[in-house]
Amino acid sequence: MSDAPTVDEELLAKIEHQVLWLTLNRPDAGNAITPAVRNRIIDHLEDANTNYDVRAVVLTAAGEKHFCTGADLRAGGVVPPPKPEGAPERISGDGARMIRTGIQRLIGSILDCEKPVIAAVNGTAAGGGVAMVLACDLVIAAEHARLIQVFVRRGLIPDGGPTYLLPRNVGLQKAKELVFFGDDLPAAEAERIGLVNRVVPGGELETAAREWAERLAQGPTKTIGYAKRLLNRSLDVDRATLFEEEAMIVELVTGTADSAEGVASFRERRPTEFKGY
Helix, strand or coil: CCCCCCHHHHEEEEEECCEEEEEECCHHHCCCECHHHHHHHHHHHHHHHHCCCCCEEEEEECCCCEEECCECHHHCCCCCCCCCCCCCCCCCCHHHHHHHHCHHHHHHHHHHCCCCEEEEECCEEECHHHHHHHHCCEEEEECCCEEECHHHHHCCCCCCCHHHHHHHHHCHHHHHHHHHHCCEEEHHHHHHCCCCCEEECHHHHHHHHHHHHHHHHCCCHHHHHHHHHHHHHCCCCCHHHHHHHHHHHHHHHCCCHHHHHHHHHHHHCCCCCCCCC
16 A cells, blocks of 8 residues: 555645634645645635635645745646647647646635635745745745745746736836846745735744634624725726725625624624624
């Protein structure tokens, strides 16, 4: 029998106090993600959308050295379908499809998750690992963590959305600097330019992430989810479109139980008890 770890050993998942904790558990491999781990993360995030026991998500990793170094190139990919006789080894469109259904699908699942997602960055994030961080709603980093747009060091173009997300976070010129040079970006500098919300000592990372996540989990979950949607949309649409969507979503949210509770608790001068729906 094989002693190879299973996907459930390489991606630890638990729900505590209505927070889903997803922990990459491949520290000996830089917490690089295999296709199986990638797909399991997507499954968990999609399940979180409809699981009322989950009201916030934390994405983190085991160890103190690496958060995620991107895709594990040694793991191989999806076996392609048989090719016609005489066809070349590489057929136009195959590579792009692999990107769309792989790393881009993962990043999309984070951006589109209806629950807030916190990245607790315990160490170096490189390549696709940085894309995962950029896609999260809030980022808390250990003070020794680094973000590296490593692609240029390998002669590659960033995939998984950095060319979309970076300019929206730090501006076009700074995004070009990070992508063109691929230099290490220390956590403190990442916080200064707006890629990280908070930097803490490594030993305090889990506590800090837990504090924020559990605070979010006690909030009006649907309201936060719709606010996330509007904020993400604001980067892509014109003012008139966003104002129209905002008006419709405001009306929609006022029909939730949590909205009614928020108003009632204000009138009754008592603590609010949101239920998440």
